[in-house]
Every structure is written in structure tokens, then in C-alpha cells.
Amino acid sequence: MPAGQTSAQAVGEGAYAQRVRGLGTTIFAEMSELARRTGAVNLGQGFPDTDGPPEVIAAAVQALHSGHNQYAPGPGVPALRAAIADHQRRHYGLELDPQREVVVTTGATEAVAAALLGLVDPGDEVVVLEPYYDSYVAGIQMAGGLRRPVTLRAPDFRLDIDELRAAVTPRTRLVLLNSPHNPTGTVLTRTELDAVAEVAVEHDLVVVTDEVYEHLTYDDVEHVPIATLPGMAERTVTISSAGKTFSFTGWKVGWATGPAHLVGAVLAAKQYLTFTSGAPLQPAVALALGLPDRVLVDVAVDLQRRRDLLCGGLSSLGLTVFVPAGTYFATTDVASLGYADGTAFCLDLPGRAGVVAIPQQVFYDDADAGRSLVRWAFCKRDDVLHEALDRLGRAFG
Numbered sequence: 001m002p003a004g005q006t007s008a009q010a011v012g013e014g015a016y017a018q019r020v021r022g023l024g025t026t027i028f029a030e031m032s033e034l035a036r037r038t039g040a041v042n043l044g045q046g047f048p049d050t051d052g053p054p055e056v057i058a059a060a061v062q063a064l065h066s067g068h069n070q071y072a073p074g075p076g077v078p079a080l081r082a083a084i085a086d087h088q089r090r091h092y093g094l095e096l097d098p099q100r101e102v103v104v105t106t107g108a109t110e111a112v113a114a115a116l117l118g119l120v121d122p123g124d125e126v127v128v129l130e131p132y133y134d135s136y137v138a139g140i141q142m143a144g145g146l147r148r149p150v151t152l153r154a155p156d157f158r159l160d161i162d163e164l165r166a167a168v169t170p171r172t173r174l175v176l177l178n179s180p181h182n183p184t185g186t187v188l189t190r191t192e193l194d195a196v197a198e199v200a201v202e203h204d205l206v207v208v209t210d211e212v213y214e215h216l217t218y219d220d221v222e223h224v225p226i227a228t229l230p231g232m233a234e235r236t237v238t239i240s241s242a243g244k245t246f247s248f249t250g251w252k253v254g255w256a257t258g259p260a261h262l263v264g265a266v267l268a269a270k271q272y273l274t275f276t277s278g279a280p281l282q283p284a285v286a287l288a289l290g291l292p293d294r295v296l297v298d299v300a301v302d303l304q305r306r307r308d309l310l311c312g313g314l315s316s317l318g319l320t321v322f323v324p325a326g327t328y329f330a331t332t333d334v335a336s337l338g339y340a341d342g343t344a345f346c347l348d349l350p351g352r353a354g355v356v357a358i359p360q361q362v363f364y365d366d367a368d369a370g371r372s373l374v375r376w377a378f379c380k381r382d383d384v385l386h387e388a389l390d391r392l393g394r395a396f397g
Contacts, residue, residue, distance in 0.1 A: 217325060
């Protein structure tokens with residue numbers, strides 16, 4: 001039975017279609033519900049507890065009051081598609097036709113699912129970095145694909161190029177990347193990305209890359225979109241969203257960009273999932289993407305400070321802390337606390353300390369690699385982080 005799944009769920013799944021059987025309830029929903037029920041501080045699910053730029057909210061309010069409440073065009077409103085294309089050109093030098101090479105989605109989660117449904121046939125293999133965001137497993141399974149994990153291992157969580165090459169077979173269709181990487185916080189280096197590109201070109205593979213944390217890197221670490229590397233623009237679908245970049249995770253406005261033949265496949269699936277969504281939010285996101293770059297820098301600087309606050313506090317408790325180079329999340333090894341694994345620790349944590357975190361082992365096929373690892377979110381207010389650390393100190397200090 002999958003981690004986090006109850007026996008009642010397992011019995012009830014007898015009625016489920018094979019494409020969703022065994023998926024259970026996402027760990028994020030389970031742990032957030034546990035936090036709500038127990039009154040615990042939620043350092044599990046990765047959402048900020050403050051809103052993004054007020055001028056972006058004002059733009060959404062204006063759109064609500066000015067007739068933007070009916071269906072938006074299926075690929076997204078023209079102003080947002082143009083803003084996304086401009087963002088890719090301004091930040092990365094990628095030239096896109098906003099009419100044919102940009103599609104707006106209901107968050108990055110839908111973009112990933114639509115890319116897999118639009119590009120993967122039953123029996124195709126998908127190379128994916130593990131630990132993996134749980135929707136990747138669901139998307140691959142629903143598309144009928146077979147996942148071929150390549151493990152990022154503690155303490156450095158670096159990509160093993162030999163393991164990557166060994167994962168590719170004649171049935172491989174696609175490589176699903178995530179950098180900056182959730183949950184480990186690693187950011188793939190140009191050398192690692194060069195190796196992925198070499199494999200993709202050699203085997204004529206499509207690359208789908210989830211870059212939702214593209215602007216949230218720390219300590220001067222550079223995020224390099226793989227689409228900027230030689231031979232990759234024509235075979236890469238790049239995915240991002242406004243949720244993480246601008247702290248509007250509840251808006252669920254994301255996008256996929258790339259060559260028209262790949263973006264067309266994403267849209268072919270997406271149009272039958274949600275068709276379109278967030279009509280009054282899309283003009284506001286277009287405005288957000290046009291804000292001065294200083295806005296993005298300030299968000300990253302503030303998150304780095306909060307990262308250091310949380311990591312320092314967890315380290316002072318005697319935990320082994322793997323300081324992330326990007327994302328919202330820090331990873332610790334809790335083996336020293338005497339629990340059987342990270343799941344046992346996280347299930348005990350709300351009652352013992354009044355805090356919720358996420359066990360990382362549910363994101364691995366290689367159970368041993370993630371057995372004692374736990375993910376903590378630092379995208380919270382200072383007072384929330386201090387309260388969580390105080391509670392942990394009283395329980396484990």
C-alpha cells in the first residue's frame with residue numbers, strides 16, 4: 001500500500017480505473033488537513049502566507065469589474081501570451097511566437113499533465129528525476145507511460161550522468177526535468193544540463209522542463225533553462241507559472257512554451273482538461289510579468305533570508321540540514337531522532353511538536369534513498385517560522 005494511503009482507500013480503489021489506481025490522495029492534501037485538524041504550524045505544503053505585489057491584485061480586481069469574466073481564449077488571453085514571450089526573450093534570449101508557441105494553463109500542474117498526455121503514448125518510457133513532485137507520477141501513469149527514475153542522492157543531490165544514460169532505452173520518449181528541483185532544492189548546473197541535452201539530441205528525445213522556481217535561486221546560483229542550450233529549443237517544452245514567482249499560488253495561472261509542434265500537443269490535451277480558466281487573472285499576470293526585475297530579485301533575497309532562518313534553527317536541533325540552492329524547501333535527515341523513517345516522524349510531529357512537514361520518501365521509487373528525509377517549507381512569515389522552531393525546540397531540543 002503506498003505511503004500515506006489508508007486501508008479504506010486501498011479497498012475503495014477496486015472501482016477505480018487502472019490509470020488512477022494506487023495514486024491515493026496527494027501527500028500535500030493529507031498533511032495540510034492534518035495541520036488544520038491539529039492546529040499545527042504548516043511547514044508542509046509550499047504556499048506563501050503573504051500575497052504578491054498589490055498592483056497585480058489591483059489589476060485582477062479591475063479585470064473583474066471591466067468585463068473579463070467569461071471564457072478566455074483557449075490558449076490564453078493575447079496580452080498574457082505576449083508577456084510570457086517577452087519574459088522568455090528578456091531573461092533568456094528565447095524567441096517565441098506568442099500565437100503558436102505559448103499556451104496558458106491552469107497552473108504548472110496542468111501544463112505538466114497536458115504535456116504528458118499530449119506527448120506520451122501507452123508504453124512509452126519517461127525519464128524523470130527522483131525525488132519527484134507527486135503529480136509527475138500521476139501524469140505519467142494516466143498517460144500510460146512508464147517512469148524511469150534517475151535518483152538525486154544526498155548529500156549533494158547532483159545528477160549522475162551515467163545513471164541518466166543507463167535510464168534511456170529504445171522505448172524512451174521523453175525526459176521530465178525539474179530545476180530548481182522540488183523537493184531537494186538543487187539547481188542543475190550547466191554541465192549537468194549539457195549532459196541531458198547531449199542525451200536528448202543523441203536519442204531524439206523530447207524534454208519537458210518544470211521551471212516554476214526559475215526566479216527563486218540563492219547564493220548567486222544561476223538558473224539555466226535547458227531550452228537555451230544548443231539543439232534544445234526545438235525539442236523542449238518549458239513550463240512555469242505565476243504562483244511561485246509572484247506568490248499567487250491560488251490563482252493557478254501557468255504556461256508552457258516551446259516549438260509550435262510541441263506546444264500544439266500540449267494544447268490538444270489541455271483544451272479537453274479545463275479548456276480555459278482564470279480569465280480575470282490572466283491580464284493581472286501579464287502586468288506582473290512586466291514589472292521591473294527588481295521585484296523578482298527582492299522576492300528571492302527575502303526568501304534566502306527566511307531559508308537561512310529555518311535551516312539555522314533546524315541545524316541547532318541537531319538535524320542534518322541540506323541547504324537548498326533554490327525553491328521554497330529545505331531538506332533534513334531525521335535519522336538521528338530514532339524514528340523508523342520520515343513518514344513515522346511526520347505523522348508523530350503534529351502531536352508531539354505542533355508542526356507539519358512532508359516525508360520525502362513518498363517521492364522516491366528508491367525507498368532507501370529517501371527513507372529518513374523530510375521536507376520543510378520556508379516560504380512563511382518570520383513569526384510563523386520562529387513559532388515552528390520554538391515548538392520543535394521544546395519537543396526535541
